[in-house]
Amino acid sequence: MAPQETTEPRPSSLSLSLLLVLLHMSPEVTSEHLASLPPGCLKGMLRASCQGLGLHTFPEMLPLTIEQLDLSHNHLRVLQDNTTEERPNLRYLDLGGNQLDRLSPGALLPLRWLQALILAGNTLNQDYESNSQALWPLDHLHFLDLSANCLDGDMAAVYVANLSSLWSLDLSNNHIRLLARGTFLGNPNLLDINLSGNYILQIEAGAFQGLLQLRELSLARNSLHCISDFSLRPLWRLNLSFNALQFFATEEGNWGYQLQVLDLSHNQLRAVPMLSALHHLRHLNLSDNHLASLESHPPPLPQDTALWYQEVIRPNLTQSGQNPAVSLPGLTDLDLSRNQLGMFPVDFLSHLSALQRLSMAWNCLQNLSALQPMSVLPLLPLRTLDLQGNHIQTFPSWVFEMLPSLKVLNLGDNELQLCWRTEAGQDGPFRGTPQPFGSAFQLKHLSLSRNGLRKLCSSAFSPTTLFSLDLSGNTGLALVPSDLQGLQHSLRELSFRGNGMESTHLGLPCLQELRVLDLSGNTLDSLPWTLNCSPFLQRLDLRKNHLQALDTEALGSLSGHLTSMFIAGNPFHCCTLGWLVALASANVSIPDLGEAQCVYPSSDGGSWGPLARDHRQFCTWWQGTQAAWVLLAVVSLFLICCVVTSLLQNSPRLPWALRLRKSHQGWN
Template sequence: MNGLSDDAVELYLQQKSSLDQLKMTGNALTRLSHSLFKDSKGLRAITIDDNLISVIEPGTFEPLSQLEMLSLAKNNLEHICDFKLYQVKYLNLSQNSLEFFVTREDNRLYGLEVLDLSFNKLLYFPIVPKMNYLRYLHLQNNMVGALNSEAAMVSEANSLYNEIMDKNIIRKNNLHSNWRQMPVTYIDLSYNHFRSFPLETLSLLSALETLNFSHNCLQNIIWNIRDYTDLGYHRLLFFPSLKHLDLQSNGLVHISPLFLNALRKIDTLNLQDNSVQPCALSDHLRSSQSTQQRNLNTSCVAFGQLRTLKHLSLKGNNIKMLHPNTFQETSLVSLNLARNAHIVMHVSALEGVEKTLESLVMSEINMTSSDLSLPCMPALTQLNLSNNHLDIIPSSLSCSPLREIDIRNNHLVSLNHSLIHALSVNLNLMYISGNYFNCCDSKWLTALNESEIKLPDLNDTACFTGDGNIMITEYLKSSSEKCLFHREAQEVHFGQIFIIVLFVFVLLTVFIIFTRKLCCTQRSFIV
């Protein structure tokens, strides 16, 4: 943060042959000249973030044969027309004004492993070096997908490439040709402008394992790919290595079964904050046989197709119904159903995954104890039932080896002592605040207090006595005194009831005897 100008920096770098790393963050550089590093050719890492650079002269970085890390983030660069840094492994160009990134096709091997083009103005996928080691590609917060279709985007990217390279005849699809050979395992495309899923482009990435496609504008994922035959068959595309897919906040209603079928190794699927409705099991079968248009009309998602799926988030989807066996044939280990306030769960909704589920989140689903029916889940270790209307905890949980449970903000007055005793064998962590606990009905609390279970929110937990509400921690200090009046009142109450019942019984007995005697006397008088 020295405010150095272009000339001052060039003067500073003279005769610095032993310089290994250079950091010039927060200066006033506007242009990088080809002579800037002529005396510093041993540089391995350069960071020139947060400057005003808009021009990089040809030959500026190419002579730096040992350069592996280059960061030019937070500058004013508008385009990269001919990337030629064969030696660089890490390149950060985030937070510039880049509209495109193009590499001339050649037969050289590039060392590039990480490319960060996030927070720019890209309209197209970058045309990266054809031969590279690229593993991580950051494209979040751009304008990719703003064009009408994937085909239009690819076509314009190729036209741009030919224009930059002075090629008058378009001979091939340079974008797809280069992407087909990328060994990328991670791509972040969140916060872009996609209205359709770029199936053809992304399916080229045979090594892709993690794709963040959150916060776009998809609404529907349909199998909209070009057919190269007149037979009318759908061309088969697959994502052979994709394990982690994030589709959060896309307004999704429908996901084509053909797309789901292409996710051969999917492990984690995040559908939070969409409008996805799970299909009934019978719909699973129909969806694999019906046409795409019919599937679009059903507007439900058949999760049973995802045999390898282990982690699923359906948080905030406004789900109306969980049908029987909704997730059957998946391999679910964790399931998040939070913030579905109108959900109705069939008693068999979790059938098929009850033996594999280890984590279940059902917070903020407006559920009462009569609505909630959980099966025995022998693998369940984490359960979140917070922010509901529960007054009883399901007894079926006694067969689960729970290590963590969250029951905050419900309508609980007491907890089942035997259930707490059963859970305490494995339970490490429990959240209980925000309920209506009765201080004087607290065998469960004594059991918890004597166990090794951690209660992080105990200091925030209140309970009530005959005198009003107090904090549970205060009650535990003098529980006998706080509930003495309560017990005496109970004893007096039961004593009074007994006396009243006895008095009524005696009164009735006397009345009956008197009535009988009166009747006998009247009969004698008549005779």
């Protein structure tokens, strides 16, 4: 999420810069002006696109009203002097994806009011000193894209040396290895720089000198190993993902940092970085590193100690065992996923008084102890907790006591056991916590997907007020109505996707507030009768089951609010589709109707056809056969009755039976 701005409102991203670049002008346009564009160009009031038309030369004449011109992905190789004519209204020019290798010094001179220029995907590394002169007259240029031009650091510095009006610069996907001191001295108004996708190994001190307005910097996908003296104080967003960083630190006493978003994901960090001066930090991404603990300490020195490691071990960069969370009072979003953390960091989290979202997905968490780690638990405002992909078997209730505002909890892809039965006198992991979610009074969204659950505890969720519950991917799960006790008046979304459940194992209670139900990927041959208790159901997913038909009575009770149903992957009977007519009359949408199939019964096992086809002519024989079988059954029953009557009348015991009956009546 973008942080809130704390200084004067100036453009701070590529999209915002482009919005300021593109000025609106009068929509009036004449046919003679439009006729001057090359054939095949898409024409608009203020825009013209000649993208991918195989052009070899710049259009000789342009409509006077055009503000934006797209000539990308053509075959332009050279822009000569006088190639363009005076067009004061042109603000945006895209020449990306051509074969440009030469720009004459006066090639862009008539377009001196240009504000955005895209030169990405060309070969401007050739004759770069001469080519750069073509940009000098553009003293109103705010946005320049030189990405993917095979430029090294020196070439890039030459191209931007005299462009003092630049706000946004894209140098991504080039061949830059070194950022030399003073590279951007000629660009004091830069707001954002994209240097991602290069080969940067070293950044000299003073490389960003003079950039007092810089707000965004991306150094993602480079080869940086260490940043021991981060000093870009006005920066708001810094992306250092996909490098080889083993260390990141700011010096003690360097105040005035405005950094709010820091992405250090996909690096080689083994310890929490030293962020003591970043008091405004809001979003910190440390995912995909090698963190085994959340203590801050310098990494071990390699055998071939480099100069940058000597910088790392300076005394003023160590924190003397201080908890690194202490200096992050405003942190609201922390991503620790895909590391090697083995414990739930209660002490670390206790200092993050503003934390709203925490992800510890895909770590090494195992059993969370049922005993409280502290005598007095800290109260944290955390709202979203992602623990997916660990090895958690137990989830004690004290976690919810520490996180009273928790609303979203993801426990998918774990080994959670909600109903551990004690055997041979052994205590189960839920001893003392009979209701693992019973104290989650604010929890709204819970995922227990892919945990190998076979059954649920009847008191597991009481008295929670869940809105959504994901129980998908638990093969063999058997449910009885009491398992969801306490959710009848709150649950709105429920998923049993991919559980392989039979109809007899799907014991749903009356869920009166249910809106979304996913039953796909099971072996159901009928719908639960308790769907009649869910009058507000809007979306029903029945894909990949064993349904041959749908109960029209059950569908009738849902017709008031049901808006969509997914049905593909079922062996529906082609000649009993009254339920499909009922859905159509109730205006229920079936987005996958074109994928659904049905089967015609026959002696060889049946043949398949599209469900949406008119099946009347194909079902005439079957319906006649059914009627014949019914008539045959009636006739057969009549004949059997006649035979039995005849046998009884001719039986020698029948007169004796009649006399016995008369004598019995006489006694009465």
